[in-house]
Amino acid sequence: MSRPGRERRRVVAVEPVGPYALVRLERGMLDPGNPGQFFMVEAPGRVLPRPMSLCLAPKGELAFLLDPIGPGTRALAALEPGERVHVFGPLGNGFRLDVPRPLLVGGGIGVAPLPYLSEALERPPAVLGFRSEHHAEAAALVPNAEVVIDPVLVTDALPEGRDVLACGPEPMLEAVRALVPDAQLAWEAPMACGFGACYGCVVEVDGELKRLCVEGPVLCSS
Amino acid sequence: MQLLNASGCLDALTAPDVARSLDAFVTKTVTPEPREGNPPPRIAETDHGMLNAIGLANPGRQAFLGQTLPRLARELGPVWVSVGGFRAGDYAETCEQLARDEVACVELNLSCPNVDEAPESAAEVVGACRAATALPLYAKLSPHAWDIGETVRAVEAAGADGISLVNTLRGTALDARLRPRLARGAGGYSGPALRPVALAAVAAARRATRLPIVGMGGVSTGRDVLELVACGASHVALGTVLFADPDAPSRVRAELRRELDELALATVEDAFCAALELVVKAEN
Numbered sequence: 001m002s003r004p005g006r007e008r009r010r011v012v013a014v015e016p017v018g019p020y021a022l023v024r025l026e027r028g029m030l031d032p033g034n035p036g037q038f039f040m041v042e043a044p045g046r047v048l049p050r051p052m053s054l055c056l057a058p059k060g061e062l063a064f065l066l067d068p069i070g071p072g073t074r075a076l077a078a079l080e081p082g083e084r085v086h087v088f089g090p091l092g093n094g095f096r097l098d099v100p101r102p103l104l105v106g107g108g109i110g111v112a113p114l115p116y117l118s119e120a121l122e123r124p125p126a127v128l129g130f131r132s133e134h135h136a137e138a139a140a141l142v143p144n145a146e147v148v149i150d151p152v153l154v155t156d157a158l159p160e161g162r163d164v165l166a167c168g169p170e171p172m173l174e175a176v177r178a179l180v181p182d183a184q185l186a187w188e189a190p191m192a193c194g195f196g197a198c199y200g201c202v203v204e205v206d207g208e209l210k211r212l213c214v215e216g217p218v219l220c221s222s
Numbered sequence: 223m224q225l226l227n228a229s230g231c232l233d234a235l236t237a238p239d240v241a242r243s244l245d246a247f248v249t250k251t252v253t254p255e256p257r258e259g260n261p262p263p264r265i266a267e268t269d270h271g272m273l274n275a276i277g278l279a280n281p282g283r284q285a286f287l288g289q290t291l292p293r294l295a296r297e298l299g300p301v302w303v304s305v306g307g308f309r310a311g312d313y314a315e316t317c318e319q320l321a322r323d324e325v326a327c328v329e330l331n332l333s334c335p336n337v338d339e340a341p342e343s344a345a346e347v348v349g350a351c352r353a354a355t356a357l358p359l360y361a362k363l364s365p366h367a368w369d370i371g372e373t374v375r376a377v378e379a380a381g382a383d384g385i386s387l388v389n390t391l392r393g394t395a396l397d398a399r400l401r402p403r404l405a406r407g408a409g410g411y412s413g414p415a416l417r418p419v420a421l422a423a424v425a426a427a428r429r430a431t432r433l434p435i436v437g438m439g440g441v442s443t444g445r446d447v448l449e450l451v452a453c454g455a456s457h458v459a460l461g462t463v464l465f466a467d468p469d470a471p472s473r474v475r476a477e478l479r480r481e482l483d484e485l486a487l488a489t490v491e492d493a494f495c496a497a498l499e500l501v502v503k504a505e506n
Contacts, residue, residue, distance in 0.1 A: 006469060040466075047413045048267045048466050072267070088468070192265050192272060193465035196236030199250075199276045200265030209258050209279070214236060 004195070005030050006088040011079045012061055018137030020109060021077035022055065024063045025087060032057035033090025035097070035117035036167075036186050036218040039064070040194040042086040043072035049088065050076065051191045053113035053167070053217070055141070062087065065138065067109040091194045095184050095218050097121060099163035104142065105154050105176055105183075107168025108135065113186060115141040117165060129154040129172065155179055165218075186218045223451060223490040225471055228438045228461030229304035229329060229362070230276065235290070238297050240464065243471040247298050248459065249290070251306035251331045252316060256282030266395050266403035271413030271440070272462055273393055275406040278306055278334055283316050291324050300326035304362070306334060310350035317355040328357050329436075330382075333364035333389035334410075345376040352381030360436065362386040365416075365423045371430035378431050386436040386459070388423045391416060413462040416440040421453045425498055428454025442470065444477025451490055452497040 012024040023041075030039075032054055040049040041064060050072045056063040068077035079085065095113075097120055104126035106114045111128055118126065126145040129152070130136040139147045148157050155175045158164070164183035166176045173185045189212045192198035202209040205219060224245035233250070234241035241247040259279025266273045281290060294301050303325050307313045317328055330351060332344045348361050361377040363370065365388035374385055390410025395403045402408070420439025427435055437455025441447055442463040450458050463470045478490065487493055 006467075042466075046267060047270065047272055047462065071269070086467070190263050190265050190267075192267075192274070192462075193468075195468065196233045197231060197240075197468075198265065198274070198465050199230075199259065199279050200263075200274060202259070202262050202264065202279075209262075 008084045009087050011083045018134050034094035035120050036094030037090035039089030043075045046072045055112050056115050065112040095165050103162035105166035107172040110168030127154050127157045224457040226459040228459040231461045231464045240468045248302040251304040252286040253306045254283050254312045261405045270415035273409040275404045275409035295324035302327045304329045306331040310347045313347050314350035314354040317351045329360045345380040348377045348380040348382045358383040360384040360386045364389050365419050370426040374427045374430040384434040388420045388439045414440045424455050425453040444481045452493045
C-alpha cells in the first residue's frame, strides 16, 4: 500500500474543462496512489482542506478535477501558476482493479477519478452522464466514453454483464447499485481530516456508521 | 509546558505518528455504553471555523477498556483518557476501572455540546470521580459558563487536579436553501474563531485557581500557544488544526522557538501569566 505524504506543492496550471477546473500540481515525492484514492488539498484562505480524488497523474504532476461551487473549490480554481498548496495523500481505499470486464460509470463531477482509473485498466468502455452539453466537455478526459445528457440517465445506458466501477452523485450511485448489486462505488462525504481523526465523514456500511475516509471512499455494495 | 491534542481531534490508532509527535495523547471521550453518534452530515466548515456534531461516537466503556486502551498504551505509553457520561455515577464507574499503568490522567468531559442528555453539575461529577480514583483528574469546561471562575473554584473544591478549557461553542450554519447544514441542526464551533474566547476563558480560570490549566481553542501557530500561556495556560492542546495539518505539533514547536527568540524569552514558562499581570496593573 502506498504511504501518504504531506508536501507543499507548486501549481503548474489551472485549466477550464467545461464548467469544471483541472488543477495541475507538481508531484514532488508524493505517490499518486491507486485510482479512487484521494488527497486532502489545502484550499487557500479556508480552515479545512478539501478531499479530492486524483484525476490524472501525468509525469511529474498530480491533477485534480473540481467543480467550483463552494468557497473552497472556488479558491482552488482561482490558484495561479507558481502558488503553493499543501497536499496530503494518497488516502483511503481505491478501486479493486482485478476485474475481468470493467465498465466505468460517472456522473457530473463524479467523473473526476475516472481518467486515472481508465489508464490503469487500459481504457475500458465508460458511460458518463451530465446535466448539460457544457458539463459534458469533461467527457473528453475519459477514453471510450458514451455520453448521456439529462434527462437521459447513465442507468438507461448500462450494458449487462459488466464489472461496474462508478463515481457520481448519491442518487446515481443508489440507482447503479440497484441494477448492479456488486458494483464498486466511490462515495463522497464532507471531511475535515481525511485520515480517521474527525469522525465527520461517516456513512452507513452494513447497517453501521463507518468513517468513509478509512473504509472507503470506494465501497463494494454487496 | 506540554503540547497535547484536544479530545476527539486525533485517533492515535489510525495516526500513531501524529500522536507520538505530541507530549501526551488525549483519547476521544468514552461513555459507559457504545454510541454510534449523530447521523451525517456531521461537519460543516464556516468562514473562520468549523462546526461538528459527532455526538460522542465511541465503542463504549467495555470495548474501550478491553481493546482500545491496551492498544493505545502499547503504542504510546500512558495516555490521557477523556471520560464522558450523563450522570455522576457514569463518570465515576469508568474512573474506577481505569488502570494506573495505562492512564496518565483522566479528563472529565463536562461540556460536550452535541448530546441531548445534560450531565449533572460539574462539581458533583468531579466529587464522585475523586472518590473513585487516585489518578489525576482534569475537568474540561465549556466556554458557555457565565462565570467560569465560579465553576473552576467549585470543581477544585470537589477535588479536581487541573482544568481543561475550552470545549467548543454551540453554533449552526445554513445552506443555500436556508436549511441547517448539520443533520443535528447545531453543533460545536471550533477553529480560529474560538481563539479569543479561549484566551479570555483561560484568563478567567487562572484568576480563580493555581491548578494546572490545559488551554485550547483555535490554536494553530506557535504564537497562539504563547498567547494562551500568557493568559495562564500551563499546557496547550491542538484541536481543529490537526485535521488540516497533521504536522502541526512539530511546526508549532518550531514557531514557538522563533517567537521566544523574538521576545527575548528563554523558555515558554517565562511568558506564563504575562497578560494577566498587565491587566491587574491596569485595574489598580
